[in-house]
Amino acid sequence: EPVTLKLSFFASDTEVNYARAIKPWIDAVNADPSGAVKIEAFPNGALGKALPAQPQLLLDGVADIAFVNPSLGPGRFPDDQVFELPGLLQNLKEGVKLYEELLKANLLRGYSDYYVVGAFMNPQYMVFARRPIKSLADLKGMKVRINGAVIGQTVKELGMVPVLMPPNEVVEAMGRGTIDATTTVPAAIVDFGIDRVTSHDYLLPLGAGPLAVLMNRKKFESLPKPAQDVIAKYSIRWIDDTYIRDLGQYNDELIAKFKADPKRTVVAPSPADLASLQPVYQKVTAEWVAKGPGNAELLSKARELLTRIRAN
Amino acid sequence: MTATGIGIGGIVALFVLVAMHIPLAFAMIVVGVVAFALQTNWASALTFLATEPSQVLGSTDLAAVPLFLMMGAFVNVSGFARDLYAAAAALLGHRRGGLSYATIGGSAAFGAICGSSPATVATFTQVALPEMLKRGYSPGFSGATIAAGGALKALIPPSLSMILYCVVARTYIFDVFIAAVIPALITITANLIAIAVMVRLDPAIAPVSERVSRQDKHAAVRRAAPAALLIAIIFAGLYSGVFTVNEAASVAAVVSFAFALMRRTITPTNLVSSLRETALIAGMIYFVLIGSSIFTYFISLAKIPEQLIALLAHVNLPPIGIIVLMLAAYLVLGAVFDELAAMVVTLPFALPIIVHFGYDPVWWAIINVIIVELGLVIPPIGLVILIINAMRPDIPLRALYRNIVAFVAADIVVLALLTLFPPLALWLPALLRG
Amino acid sequence: MKAARTIVTRVANAFAVAGLSLLLILAVFTLLDGLLRAVANTPIDLVREIGDMIAAICGTCCLPIVLLHRNNIVLRIFDRILPRSGVRVIDTAAALVIEIVMIGMAWQFWRFGIKTMQAGDVTWLLNWPKAPFWFAVDGILWVAVAVQTFVLIEEITGASRRRDPEPAA
Numbered sequence: 001e002p003v004t005l006k007l008s009f010f011a012s013d014t015e016v017n018y019a020r021a022i023k024p025w026i027d028a029v030n031a032d033p034s035g036a037v038k039i040e041a042f043p044n045g046a047l048g049k050a051l052p053a054q055p056q057l058l059l060d061g062v063a064d065i066a067f068v069n070p071s072l073g074p075g076r077f078p079d080d081q082v083f084e085l086p087g088l089l090q091n092l093k094e095g096v097k098l099y100e101e102l103l104k105a106n107l108l109r110g111y112s113d114y115y116v117v118g119a120f121m122n123p124q125y126m127v128f129a130r131r132p133i134k135s136l137a138d139l140k141g142m143k144v145r146i147n148g149a150v151i152g153q154t155v156k157e158l159g160m161v162p163v164l165m166p167p168n169e170v171v172e173a174m175g176r177g178t179i180d181a182t183t184t185v186p187a188a189i190v191d192f193g194i195d196r197v198t199s200h201d202y203l204l205p206l207g208a209g210p211l212a213v214l215m216n217r218k219k220f221e222s223l224p225k226p227a228q229d230v231i232a233k234y235s236i237r238w239i240d241d242t243y244i245r246d247l248g249q250y251n252d253e254l255i256a257k258f259k260a261d262p263k264r265t266v267v268a269p270s271p272a273d274l275a276s277l278q279p280v281y282q283k284v285t286a287e288w289v290a291k292g293p294g295n296a297e298l299l300s301k302a303r304e305l306l307t308r309i310r311a312n
Numbered sequence: 313m314t315a316t317g318i319g320i321g322g323i324v325a326l327f328v329l330v331a332m333h334i335p336l337a338f339a340m341i342v343v344g345v346v347a348f349a350l351q352t353n354w355a356s357a358l359t360f361l362a363t364e365p366s367q368v369l370g371s372t373d374l375a376a377v378p379l380f381l382m383m384g385a386f387v388n389v390s391g392f393a394r395d396l397y398a399a400a401a402a403l404l405g406h407r408r409g410g411l412s413y414a415t416i417g418g419s420a421a422f423g424a425i426c427g428s429s430p431a432t433v434a435t436f437t438q439v440a441l442p443e444m445l446k447r448g449y450s451p452g453f454s455g456a457t458i459a460a461g462g463a464l465k466a467l468i469p470p471s472l473s474m475i476l477y478c479v480v481a482r483t484y485i486f487d488v489f490i491a492a493v494i495p496a497l498i499t500i501t502a503n504l505i506a507i508a509v510m511v512r513l514d515p516a517i518a519p520v521s522e523r524v525s526r527q528d529k530h531a532a533v534r535r536a537a538p539a540a541l542l543i544a545i546i547f548a549g550l551y552s553g554v555f556t557v558n559e560a561a562s563v564a565a566v567v568s569f570a571f572a573l574m575r576r577t578i579t580p581t582n583l584v585s586s587l588r589e590t591a592l593i594a595g596m597i598y599f600v601l602i603g604s605s606i607f608t609y610f611i612s613l614a615k616i617p618e619q620l621i622a623l624l625a626h627v628n629l630p631p632i633g634i635i636v637l638m639l640a641a642y643l644v645l646g647a648v649f650d651e652l653a654a655m656v657v658t659l660p661f662a663l664p665i666i667v668h669f670g671y672d673p674v675w676w677a678i679i680n681v682i683i684v685e686l687g688l689v690i691p692p693i694g695l696v697i698l699i700i701n702a703m704r705p706d707i708p709l710r711a712l713y714r715n716i717v718a719f720v721a722a723d724i725v726v727l728a729l730l731t732l733f734p735p736l737a738l739w740l741p742a743l744l745r746g
Numbered sequence: 747m748k749a750a751r752t753i754v755t756r757v758a759n760a761f762a763v764a765g766l767s768l769l770l771i772l773a774v775f776t777l778l779d780g781l782l783r784a785v786a787n788t789p790i791d792l793v794r795e796i797g798d799m800i801a802a803i804c805g806t807c808c809l810p811i812v813l814l815h816r817n818n819i820v821l822r823i824f825d826r827i828l829p830r831s832g833v834r835v836i837d838t839a840a841a842l843v844i845e846i847v848m849i850g851m852a853w854q855f856w857r858f859g860i861k862t863m864q865a866g867d868v869t870w871l872l873n874w875p876k877a878p879f880w881f882a883v884d885g886i887l888w889v890a891v892a893v894q895t896f897v898l899i900e901e902i903t904g905a906s907r908r909r910d911p912e913p914a915a
């Protein structure tokens with residue numbers, strides 16, 4: 001008799017994180033020859049539509065496993081802002097590895113109540129606008145939707161006007177000219193239909209954001225050994241590699257598609273613009289370091305780990 | 313227990329609780345919590361009592377409901393309905409049935425600055441009914457015209473029915489507001505045609521009155537200017553893109569309050585009563601939405617939409633047959649609850665079916681709103697008819713219901729048109745989306 | 747009983763008026779935020795930071811008066827079927843169910859506030875703790891419980907007169 005676990009996904013089952021990483025994980029666990037675990041999936045927000053509420057939903061026992069965006073709970077997962085620092089990460093793969101290593105070393109607060117099934121990292125946030133952007137100078141004065149404090153600070157330094165807004169309001173706000181641009185990842189552009197209202201993509205790297213599949217730790221520890229083993233077997237390595245492979249590829253495909261689309265312009269910052277970004281990135285990073293007592297140590301540890309990850 | 317067992321048990325329980333005089337909202341809460349508890353555990357299920365209210369009460373989209381209701385109350389205090397009606401009557405009053413045309417036109421215009429149908433009807437019963445009776449219009453015909461004009465309001469943004477639909481269905485409110493424009497114009501036209509036919513068939517119900525002098529016409533139009541200005545501001549705010557919908561609701565409330573202040577029509581006493589009336593309706597809607605969001609857990613756990621879709625696929629009806637079946641179900645349910653409550657309760661079942669069969673949720677929103685509109689005037693719970701009857705007991709219910717038939721027919725024609733030609737609703741939002 | 751009704755009515759009215767006045771003030775700031783963003787490119791971050799929680803407080807303020815006026819959507823099937831005493835029994839039972847649900851809500855909201863506090867939940871930019879806002883909502887919910895207790899006593903003692911529901915559209 002397998003143990004049944006409820007998995008909550010806040011959005012549609014066609015959303016890319018679900019379709020390309022979580023669903024394959026569910027299928028793999030359910031198909032495991034041990035037959036020890038059966039994951040019952042509740043996508044489409046059937047167990048809760050609010051993404052910020054997912055971590056609490058696990059603690060309340062409404063779901064056993066859930067997809068979580070730690071950036072949305074800046075108090076609950078206070079150290080995760082480190083990934084948002086502009087210029088720290090270069091690609092999705094090293095972001096995932098860094099997240100894994102920091103979790104393994106127990107350097108990120110807020111995870112003690114959870115068993116980490118998957119530790120993903122968004123690709124770099126970039127700027128998607130309804131008005132043309134050819135260079136950094138064009139950003140000045142643009143009203144841009146932001147999704148985090150650090151990224152807000154960065155765009156402010158670049159002369160943009162940050163407007164806090166959940167992703168589901170972006171299309172409406174952009175379509176009606178309430179905002180001119182949004183910072184986000186290519187996948188979200190498609191998932192939330194933002195491609196309808198933007199046509200200018202500026203590949204400005206603005207930091208990344210962690211995403212996680214978490215399980216209630218008490219629930220995990222209460223499971224019989226064979227069930228724990230199945231979960232562990234597909235956790236972190238299996239699901240993260242699936243994510244890196246499929247989401248990395250998907251992200252590259254999307255950018256290629258945007259470039260090929262005659263209705264879109266895709267611009268990468270010039271070397272000169274990239275150089276002039278450095279002082280801005282350093283300033284934002286220094287401000288973040290000054291904000292919390294443990295931030296300096298966390299950042300230096302993260303840089304050390306990154307050096308090692310890049311060397312491999 | 314099997315999913316089907318829980319599904320049937322939960323729906324039976326809902327009906328039993330509602331029959332026991334337990335408010336719909338609380339019956340939904342009880343069924344949602346108990347069904348989830350039976351499947352998992354009580355501690356988890358009880359957390360819904362906080363998490364769902366926190367989502368509903370903390371939704372800035374939903375805050376548009378009390379804000380638009382407040383606008384209606386302030387506008388009412390300012391006497392804008394009287395001004396709008398007087399201008400329309402001065403322009404149209406000399407035609408046969410002219411005051412009826414004026415009532416439909418005035419209601420539609422007033423609807424743009426008032427959030428709710430009952431408020432529109434109550435206002436026009438005070439403003440337009442005495443005028444019509446004074447000029448010898450038949451009481452039943454006059455009352456029915458006012459009811460039709462008030463029900464029409466559901467289709468004119470900002471409309472509470474639309475906001476509720478969008479919050480429950482997670483659809484962009486602005487898309488639905490835009491989608492309503494053409495159907496609203498068609499419905500207004502259909503209602504005017506209904507009046508034309510009625511006065512042609514029985515001229516005695518609407519005697520012709522004297523032409524208003526050019527001077528009086530100008531005076532009436534001038535008096536309506538502030539109301540027209542307010543409508544222009546609200547529309548500009550809603551459609552210009554400067555504001556999001558919840559910001560537009562704030563603009564509506566603040567600007568209408570400012571107008572009432574400028575006209576010196578607002579007093580501490582009527583401010584308090586305006587806010588109290590707003591709270592009574594807004595709070596009721598909050599309760600229903602809290603109930604609906606907790607009830608949704610029962611529906612998803614019991615996998616009811618999946619089972620219904622499987623059942624419908626088994627029956628092998630064409631999609632249009634399923635739509636007609638659902639329309640019929642709504643009208644039947646609307647006889648038990650009112651149609652707005654029926655919409656909120658059934659949307660979690662109905663929407664997955666609609667989407668499964670390839671229809672657009674924005675189009676279904678417009679269909680739903682027209683059904684709500686119909687439900688406002690047809691027995692046994694024709695809310696706006698009951699309001700008119702309560703305010704003017706001298707006009708019998710029977711006379712009101714007899715005269716509403718032509719307007720109901722007009723609505724059904726519009727409903728059929730929209731069912732057969734969805735682009736009537738979807739063309740404009742698609743055009744604006746580019 | 748009459749004196750008690752006066753007091754309860756005043757309390758419910760006061761919360762409704764205060765809550766919606768607060769909402770009107772929030773609306774003024776929302777309007778300013780939108781205008782400043784459009785005209786001067788300087789939005790007021792505070793509005794988006796705490797607007798939802800202020801809205802929650804305003805919305806909760808509308809609940810006690812709805813309970814007092816029994817303004818929820820009710821289907822009164824038994825009014826024409828049962829004798830008055832029978833209807834009273836049913837209405838009392840219904841009022842008791844509402845009371846239990848409201849107590850459950852207020853109790854769970856208290857726990858929700860505590861959990862929010864323990865999780866250290868803060869707003870995005872200003873890092874304001876969210877728990878105090880939710881405790882405020884919980885306080886108003888307990889007022890709603892008190893109002894419903896009064897309604898329940900009215901039903902038990904038969905002091906209530908029947909009121910027709912008046913739903914909106």
Ligand code: NA
Nearest residue numbers: 423468469470
């Ligand atoms: Na309206």
Ligand code: NA
Nearest residue numbers: 687690693694
């Ligand atoms: Na009805």
